[in-house]
Each structure stands twice: as C-alpha cells, then as structure tokens.
Amino acid sequence: xxxxxxxxxxxxxxxxxxxxxxxxxxxxxxxxxxxxxxxxxxxxxxxxxxxxxxxxxxxxxxxxxxxxxxxxxxxxxxxxxxxxxxxxxxxxxxxxxxxxxxxxxxxxxxxxxxxxxxxxxxxxxxxxxxxxxxxxxxxxxxxxxxxxxxxxxxxxxxxxxxxxxxxxxxxxxxxxxxxxxxxxxxxxxxxxxxxxx
Amino acid sequence: xxxxxxxxxxxxxxxxxxxxxxxxxxxxxxxxxxxxxxxxxxxxxxxxxxxxxxxxxxxxxxxxxxxxxxxxxxxxxxxxxxxxxxxxxxxxxxxxxxxxxxxxxxxxxxxxxxxxxxxxxxxxxxxxxxxxxxxxxxxxxxxxxxxxxxxxxxxxxxxxxxxxxxxxxxxxxxxxxxxxxxxxxxxxxxxxxxxxx
DNA sequence: TCTATAAACTGACCACGGTCATTTTTGGAG
DNA sequence: CTCCAAAAATGACCGTGGTCAGTTTATAGA
Numbered sequence: 328x329x330x331x332x333x334x335x336x337x338x339x340x341x342x343x344x345x346x347x348x349x350x351x352x353x354x355x356x357x358x359x360x361x362x363x364x365x366x367x368x369x370x371x372x373x374x375x376x377x378x379x380x381x382x383x384x385x386x387x388x389x390x391x392x393x394x395x396x397x398x399x400x401x402x403x404x405x406x407x408x409x410x411x412x413x414x415x416x417x418x419x420x421x422x423x424x425x426x427x428x429x430x431x432x433x434x435x436x437x438x439x440x441x442x443x444x445x446x447x448x449x450x451x452x453x454x455x456x457x458x459x460x461x462x463x464x465x466x467x468x469x470x471x472x473x474x475x476x477x478x479x480x481x482x483x484x485x486x487x488x489x490x491x492x493x494x495x496x497x498x499x500x501x502x503x504x505x506x507x508x509x510x511x512x513x514x515x516x517x518x519x520x521x522x523x524x
Numbered sequence: 525x526x527x528x529x530x531x532x533x534x535x536x537x538x539x540x541x542x543x544x545x546x547x548x549x550x551x552x553x554x555x556x557x558x559x560x561x562x563x564x565x566x567x568x569x570x571x572x573x574x575x576x577x578x579x580x581x582x583x584x585x586x587x588x589x590x591x592x593x594x595x596x597x598x599x600x601x602x603x604x605x606x607x608x609x610x611x612x613x614x615x616x617x618x619x620x621x622x623x624x625x626x627x628x629x630x631x632x633x634x635x636x637x638x639x640x641x642x643x644x645x646x647x648x649x650x651x652x653x654x655x656x657x658x659x660x661x662x663x664x665x666x667x668x669x670x671x672x673x674x675x676x677x678x679x680x681x682x683x684x685x686x687x688x689x690x691x692x693x694x695x696x697x698x699x700x701x702x703x704x705x706x707x708x709x710x711x712x713x714x715x716x717x718x719x720x721x
Numbered sequence: 722t723c724t725a726t727a728a729a730c731t732g733a734c735c736a737c738g739g740t741c742a743t744t745t746t747t748g749g750a751g
Numbered sequence: 752c753t754c755c756a757a758a759a760a761t762g763a764c765c766g767t768g769g770t771c772a773g774t775t776t777a778t779a780g781a
Contacts, residue, residue, distance in 0.1 A: 336727080336728075336777095336778080336779095337728085338728065338729070338776090338777060338778085339777095340728090340729070340730095340776080340777075341728080341729070344729080344730085365766090365767070365768090366767075366768065366769085367766090367767070367768090375730075375731085376730060376731045376732060377731085377732070377768090377769085378730065378731055378732070378769090378770080378771080379729080379730055379731075380769095381768090381769065381770075382728095382729070382730070386768075386769070387767095387768065387769085437634075437637075437638055440634075440637055440693070441634055443693065443697075444693060444694065444696055444697025444698070444699065444700070445697055445698050445699045446696070446697075446698060447698050448698040448699060451699065455697075455699070459699075475719065477715075477719060477720045478715045478719075482711065482712075482715055485690065485712070486687070486712065486715070486716070488690065489686045489687050489689065489690035489712075490683070490686050492686065492689065492690070493682065493685065493686035493689065496637070496640065496641060497641065499641055499643070500640075500641025500642060500643075500652075501641070501642050501643060501644050501645040502641065502642045502645060502648065502652070503641070514679065515679075515682070515683065515686070518674075518675045518679055518683070519683070519716065522672060522674060522675075522719040523674045533747095533748090533749095533757080533758075534758085535746085535747060535748080535758065535759070536747095537746080537747075537758090537759070537760090538758080538759070541759080541760085562736090562737070562738090563737075563738065563739085564736090564737070564738090572760070572761085573760060573761045573762060574738090574739085574761085574762070575739090575740080575741080575760065575761055575762065576759080576760050576761070577739095578738090578739065578740075579759070579760070583738075583739070584737095584738065584739085722781100723780105723781085724779105724780090724781080725778100725779095725780090725781100726777105726778090726779090727776105727777090727778090727779100728775105728776080728777075728778095729774105729775080729776070729777085730773105730774080730775070730776085731771105731772105731773085731774070731775085732771100732772105732773100732774105733770105733771100733772100733773105734769105734770080734771090734772105735768105735769085735770075735771105736767105736768090736769085736770100737766105737767095737768095738765105738766090738767095739764105739765085739766085740763105740764080740765075740766105741761105741762100741763100741764090741765105742761105742762105742763100742764105743760105743761080743762095743763105744759105744760080744761070744762105745758105745759080745760070745761085746757105746758080746759070746760085747756105747757085747758070747759085748755105748756105748757095748758100749754105749755100749756100749757105750753105750754090750755095751752105751753090751754085
C-alpha cells in the first residue's frame with residue numbers, strides 16, 4: 328500500500344549500516360585524525376561497498392560535517408555547563424573547549440569555515456547550525472556581561488565570532504606565532520567589548 | 525664551468541614554458557572561472573605534458589595563488605589610487621575592488637583563507653603577502669582617519685580585516701542574505717572604529 | 722507461503738591531482 | 752663541430768573521491 332505523497336519506508340538495515348559507517352569513521356579518525364580519513368578505509372572497516380557510503384552520505388564532507396558537529400556540540404555543552412561568564416577573560420575561558428577543537432587540525436578548521444554558512448536556506452547543515460549556536464550562546468552571555476551597551480548584543484556576538492575566527496586563523500600562521508591564541512583574542516575582545524573612547 | 529656554490533643556470537626555455545602555462549591558465553579561467561581550472565586542460569592548451577606543470581608549480585594551488593595574487597595586487601593598486609579615505613564609508617568604498625574580487629567565487633574565497641597565513645616563516649606565499657598588504661594599507665589609512673584613538677592603528681586594522689572576512693563569509697550564506705555586504709560591513713566598522721560608549 | 726516492487730547494496734568504472742623513472746634538449750668546454 | 756653533464760620535459764602510472772547500471776534483499780499484499 329502506498330500513500331500518495333512520497334513515503335520513505337526506511338528499513339532497519341539502513342540504520343544499522345549507517346551506524347556501522349559512523350562507527351568505522353570514528354575508528355579511522357581515532358587512529359590518524361580527521362585529515363587521514365579515507366572513504367575506502369571507512370567502507371573496508373565497515374564491511375560495505377564504496378557505493379553504499381555514498382548512498383548514506385552525499386559526499387565525504389557530509390560525513391565530516393556530521394562527525395565534527397557531534398564533537399562541537401559536546402564542546403558547547405561543556406562551555407554552557409557553568410554559569411554565564413561576565414568578563415572578557417571569563418568568556419574566553421568558557422569558550423576554550425570550542426576553540427580548542429576548532430583548531431585541533433588545520434583540515435578541521437578549513438572544513439568548519441567552508442560549511443559555517445548554509446549555502447541554501449532550506450538546507451542548514453550541522454556545522455552551520457553549530458555556528459548559529461556559537462552566536463546564540465555568546466549573545467546570551469553578552470546580554471548580562473560587563474560590556475559596552477551602545478550596540479545590540481547581536482552585533483557584539485557577531486564581532487566576537489569574527490575576532491575568534493581571526494585569532495584562530497593566526498594560530499595556523501607561522502608569521503604571527505609570537506603571541507598565544509588566548510592572549511591575542513583577549514586583546515581583540517577588550518578593544519571590542521570594553522572600548523574606552 | 526661551474527662555480528662552487530650552487531648555481532641555477534635557468535634556461536630561456538624554462539621562462540617560455542612557464543609563461544605558456546600561465547597564459548593557458550588565464551585562458552581556461554577566462555572561460556569557466558577559477559573553480560573550473562583543470563590541470564589537464566591547462567597543459568593541453570599550453571601544449572606540454574602534465575609532469576611539466578608540476579616541475580614549474582609545486583601543485584595546482586601554487587598556481588592559483590600566483591594568479592589570484594596578481595589580480596589582488598591590481599585591486600590594491602586601484603584601492604590606493606585615490607587619496608586616503610577618512611571615514612568608515614569611504615574606507616569601504618575604497619576597498620570595494622578588493623572585496624569584490626575576494627568574493628567573486630566561493631572557490632576563490634576558500635583558497636584565499638587557506639593561504640592567507642604563511643605556514644612556514646621562511647616561505648610567505650603570494651596570498652599571504654596580499655593579506656599583509658591589506659593590513660598595511662588599512663593601518664596607514666587608519667592613522668589619519670576619524671576613528672577612535674584609544675587603541676593602536678595596528679589593532680584597528682586587524683579588526684577591520686576580521687570584520688571584512690566575516691562580512692564576506694556571510695555573503696555566501698543564504699541565511700544572512702537579507703542585508704548587503706557593504707551594509708553589513710558598515711554596521712560592523714561603525715561599531716568597531718567609532719564606538720560611543 | 723508466494724510474488725511484485727521499492728529500497729538497499731555492489732563494484733567496475735571515471736575524473737582529476739600528483740609522482741617519478743626515463744628520454745630529450747640545452748649550452749658550455751675542449 | 753663534437754661531446755657530455757645538467758636541466759627540462761615526458762607520459763605511464765597511482766591514490767582517492769565520486770558515479771551508476773545492475774543485483775540482491777526486505778516487505779506489503781495476495
């Protein structure tokens with residue numbers, strides 16, 4: 328029997344295969360990091376054919392998005408565990424898990440940037456969702472923090488995100504390695520959130 | 525005869541082949557944009573073997589860096605042609621050619637970010653050099669512009685760069701397409717350069 | 722239980738960036 | 752001019768992401 332509007336009827340097998348692919352991916356990443364993930368290795372470990380991988384994920388990056396978003400959300404949970412930070416220094420400390428993961432690998436950072444925005448309105452991906460979360464978490468904190476009040480918390484949050492991305496970029500840049508990531512971000516955010524002119 | 529300290533003795537042929545590869549690349553890009561560039565097409569147009577390409581450029585991205593940096597430097601020349609801008613709006617207008625090229629293609633923007641920092645101190649690439657130039661141009665302008673004086677022009681310039689990158693990122697994001705690039709950047713920079721609290 | 726159909730899976734194949742042992746060309750020394 | 756070592760060029764080959772026509776498997780209906 329078929330209901331007129333397209334039905335999916337997903338088989339149990341599908342979920343099982345998908346779970347095997349995810350588990351295999353995590354195992355491969357465990358061994359050599361995200362950048363070392365090869366689709367052929369994943370399907371070999373999972374015990375399925377290559378084509379099956381692409382029946383479950385649109386492409387390799389789609390899988391990476393899922394895996395990275397999972398980790399990132401755990402980092403956000405950690406960041407939100409304590410009470411809301413009030414000062415620039417406290418904000419940086421609270422966000423440390425997130426920034427740490429984001430800069431754990433150059434390859435990870437590049438992928439995060441590429442998928443930080445939803446290319447099409449309808450399809451906001453897991454990573455784009457994480458960046459939305461980054462924005463919302465910061466905005467909530469900034470509403471009650473000791474920061475300038477002349478502009479909206481939304482704008483302040485966008486700025487913090489921009490400065491954080493800048494500081495993370497420079498972490499991968501040999502030319503600017505004289506200062507630490509947290510030190511640099513602190514300078515940025517003091518100037519952005521607590522201007523004195 | 526060979527002088528002891530390593531000599532290069534570059535043949536004329538080398539320069540000619542390299543010029544042919546560059547010209548062929550520009551022709552291919554002319555037709556389909558940067559993202560459509562295929563090494564096999566380039567060597568076919570240039571009339572050389574594939575291996576020759578990699579004898580002249582470390583990899584495809586190295587060629588892209590050279591080509592994009594050439595364009596970018598032309599944009600900077602244009603930006604610096606007039607007299608130094610004084611206000612936020614004038615700065616945005618002056619930088620328009622640069623931002624326009626940077627966001628001309630998603631593929632171009634991604635490459636620019638990836639190569640914006642020098643991975644190794646010794647080898648600052650063409651794109652990393654362009655980002656240095658971006659910073660220096662802004663810093664010079666900001667020294668004599670109508671902006672806050674409580675922080676150094678260096679820091680202000682870094683901030684403008686961070687906000688510009690953020691605004692360009694959002695240009696590729698369907699979720700935030702309600703506002704224009706220049707409008708968004710103007711809001712950012714007013715808050716960054718001329719705070720009122 | 723049997724059958725028809727849609728869902729899931731398969732693996733040979735392709736596209737494209739990149740490698741390297743071998744061959745060809747160049748230009749200075751004799 | 753001839754010779755030869757270094758420089759340049761070659762193209763068969765490889766790794767890896769991604770495709771798709773064909774095969775197998777699950778399940779709804781009889």
